[in-house]
Amino acid sequence: MICQDCSSTEFRISRFRWSDLERLALLQYPVRCRKCHRRTFAGLPLAMVLLQARRAKRAKRTPSSQAH
Numbered sequence: 661m662i663c664q665d666c667s668s669t670e671f672r673i674s675r676f677r678w679s680d681l682e683r684l685a686l687l688q689y690p691v692r693c694r695k696c697h698r699r700t701f702a703g704l705p706l707a708m709v710l711l712q713a714r715r716a717k718r719a720k721r722t723p724s725s726q727a728h
Contacts, residue, residue: 661691661702661706663693663695663696663698663700664698664700665693665696665698666693666695666696666698668693668694668695668696670693670694670695671691671692671693671694671702671706671710672691672692672694672710672714673689673690673691673692673707673710673711673714674690674691674692674699675690676689676690677690680701683701687703687704688701688702688703688704688707689701689702689703689704689707690702691706691707691710
């Protein structure tokens, strides 16, 4: 996927809005370009990959609990 504004290939999951329900029914999920911040829609498989990457990044950031 390539951003139409800046030609970047770097995207992240965008916040879901109620108005996105119709697009979700078409198996499209909102994403946002990391460089120019343009909001667009990606196919659900790509969105799931981005979602998994975000979860992995958050899990890596969260400090593991240590026993005292």
